[in-house]
Amino acid sequence: MKDQVHHSAAAGYKTAAETYVKGRPEYPPAVTDWLTATLDLDGHKTVIDLGAGTGKFTGRLVATGAQVIAVEPVAQMLEKLSANWPDVLAVSAMATDLPLPDESVDAVVCAQAFHWFASTEALDEIARVLKPGGKLGLIWNLRDTRVGWVPKLDAIVNAREGDTPRYYTGAWRKVFPHPAFGPLQAEHFHHGHTGSPEDVIFNRVRSTSFIAALPDAERARIDEQLRALIASDPELRGRDVMTVPYETAAFVAVKGG
Template structure:
């Protein structure tokens, strides 16, 4: 299974489970309606939270009343999730090797995760566990680059990404079309992540897989670059509480048959 997990995720996420919890934004309130209307989640349904991490999206799935199965390959992340959601079945697994029977679930949700394993093999395995007419849902929280200082923050981060898969490159879209699924249906929601700069900016960047995997000296230089950016931006300078703007992108594809 280790070979199925990208080296940035394997090395980075095991270091920053606590930082991930503090630094990652929640999801907008409109997501609750989306889970109901678009995915049909309710108490008689079963949903996989695939690449569940520490459970940032798991809470949203639990709130639907559906039976939730969290699948996550990084033990340190899975431990955090299990502690936060003792009622959720949390299992070690990957998108290429789901520990579930054929046609056993109604929905598979990949929140902030599909770019890690986007490909025909993963989609075939996801289709295997979905019932006919079941749904695959993809969700990403993305910093809103329409706010002037956000592209500057992104530039600091993106310069260090190496070969790490990312949503913004669009490479994940190459997995589609896939014979098991219909077309993707896309929706977007706006929201903000409000808190101290330490959490919503520094810890968010620190929780990025390839940043967390860097040597301590390089991570320190990233912090210095962010401090300089904050000092140069009137909307950030001297603020104890700031809001990072986000766009939440959602996609749904229905299993054929």
């Protein structure tokens, strides 16, 4: 996604907004400290939640006390966000064309989103709206593939990704270094997504953009593969509640740093 929404996001998220809310994990408590200590967010700051989706991360930003501006180009996702966070200013816009003045915000945070619009043009635009010394935060929740059955789950999903941008490929890193920003600094946190198999596995997979965009028959086939995976693994089989292990990767780059 550079000057338009990628077809996987446009098609998938149009229909999967509700599933996204149900299936996506929360972020670990340590992220709160990262937002305040590393991004310096507090009641005197303004932050853009860029690629805000349904507002899954918006509440973390609101909790810092900062003024939050949520930016999301997919109308169905933005509608969910506005319903969940009615007091947050929600704006329909692209990362390459932010409707804000130069040097007007203290931070820009992209949660589970930067891979969609990772480009020099987007970084140019983010740098334009950031104040000198402002911070760009990039954060992703990722299934922890060190747990034995998780790579099998990822294989079911990844087989359908096509040309969809993904965090794990590392392609988003190619836009760094960028002349407006200092080096990326990374932190990693670990947590789990606990709930029913329907939510933490089925709805999580269904909320993936390129899965949601598939024909009904193909999505039904994926459900069958997920049921077979659960039935075949003793850590998953017969459980009403399960925990999917996650790692959260958080990056910060400082404008002019």
